[in-house]
Amino acid sequence: MVNTHRNLHGRGARGMSWRGRARHAGMTLIEILVVLTLIGVVLGIVGSNYLGKSEQAKAKAAKIEIEQISQSLDLFKLELGRYPTTQEGLQALVQAPPGLANWAGPYWKKSSAPKDPWSHEYKYASPGSHGAYDIISLGADGVEGGEGANKDIVNWEQQ
Numbered sequence: 620m621v622n623t624h625r626n627l628h629g630r631g632a633r634g635m636s637w638r639g640r641a642r643h644a645g646m647t648l649i650e651i652l653v654v655l656t657l658i659g660v661v662l663g664i665v666g667s668n669y670l671g672k673s674e675q676a677k678a679k680a681a682k683i684e685i686e687q688i689s690q691s692l693d694l695f696k697l698e699l700g701r702y703p704t705t706q707e708g709l710q711a712l713v714q715a716p717p718g719l720a721n722w723a724g725p726y727w728k729k730s731s732a733p734k735d736p737w738s739h740e741y742k743y744a745s746p747g748s749h750g751a752y753d754i755i756s757l758g759a760d761g762v763e764g765g766e767g768a769n770k771d772i773v774n775w776e777q778q
Contacts, residue, residue: 674759674768677736681756681772688712688733688741688754689774691726698723702745702752709733709743735772737761749775 646654691712696702699721703711709732715722727733734740735756747753753774760769 677759678768678770678772680736681758684733684735685741685754685756685772685774688727692752695724695726696751703743705744709741747775749773 688709692702695712699719703709703716707716709727711724712727713725713730713732715724732740737756737759739757739761742755742757743752745752755774756772757763758765758769758771762769763771765771
């Protein structure tokens with residue numbers, strides 16, 4: 620009686636040995652390396668696009684936060700008649716500087732002075748070089764100047 624899957628000589632119904640079938644059913648090392656290389660290339664392209672979008676989103680978030688800080692500074696000025704000095708800094712939005720009896724803050728919703736999306740402190744000066752005050756985020760690198768993700772984000776420019 621002949622088994623339809625395997626005959627007495629260890630051959631399958633199509634006449635190929637089980638070892639031969641196993642060899643043809645798997646992938647060779649070169650095929651595996653090609654697949655891994657293609658996966659790496661795709662991940663590299665997608666990853667670089669994602670990182671670029673992430674840095675753009677952080678730059679937009681910094682610009683929005685600078686606008687929110689500006690509104691808080693304007694409220695500070697409305698109630699106290701002046702902007703915080705450079706020495707008082709943005710911390711004056713959170714904690715009353717010494718000698719200000721009319722301080723009705725906090726003017727910033729968080730318990731500490733704001734930091735940019737890269738966790739660097741915003742640079743603040745009052746009076747500023749470009750207006751009543753200057754607010755600067757130094758970008759991803761935390762160093763003045765730069766291009767792309769490292770470009771400074773400031774309150775006096777439309778971006």
